[in-house]
Amino acid sequence: MKNNNHDDLIREAVIIREKAHAPYSRFRVGAALKGKSGKIFLGVNVESSSYGLSVCAERNAVAAAVANGEKSFEAIAVSSLGGVSPCGACRQVLWDVCGDIPVIMIDENGAVTRQMKMSELLPAAFEEKNLAHE
Numbered sequence: 001m002k003n004n005n006h007d008d009l010i011r012e013a014v015i016i017r018e019k020a021h022a023p024y025s026r027f028r029v030g031a032a033l034k035g036k037s038g039k040i041f042l043g044v045n046v047e048s049s050s051y052g053l054s055v056c057a058e059r060n061a062v063a064a065a066v067a068n069g070e071k072s073f074e075a076i077a078v079s080s081l082g083g084v085s086p087c088g089a090c091r092q093v094l095w096d097v098c099g100d101i102p103v104i105m106i107d108e109n110g111a112v113t114r115q116m117k118m119s120e121l122l123p124a125a126f127e128e129k130n131l132a133h134e
């Protein structure tokens with residue numbers, strides 16, 4: 001039986017959030033991205049003393065998946081204090097790499113605050129097909 005309730009993703013996102021490197025904002029985020037292979041790829045936010053170099057948990061999870069050869073995706077769960085939604089940069093990268101997957105936003109304890117599809121989070125997205133070549 002196919003498990004569509006994403007309990008595994010939620011649990012992994014909450015656990016990995018503890019490993020975030022967020023000494024400046026102290027806003028820790030954990031992300032768990034499930035590929036169609038069934039594998040789960042994890043990411044945390046990693047902040048830099050040169051603030052602009054910081055990378056979000058969602059994009060680090062995408063990088064881990066891509067580096068491991070995953071090509072298609074089921075869903076992503078993102079755990080943060082209060083269960084916030086992904087930033088604009090992450091929405092763009094998630095759309096480009098993962099497509100129209102569900103995004104499950106959860107608080108620090110794993111309670112779902114919101115679930116939306118990527119097409120709802122990033123309507124009228126810029127995407128690969130917009131890249132005309134001169």
Ligand SMILES: [Zn+2]
Pocket residue numbers: 056057058059086087088089090091
């Ligand atoms: Zn982000």
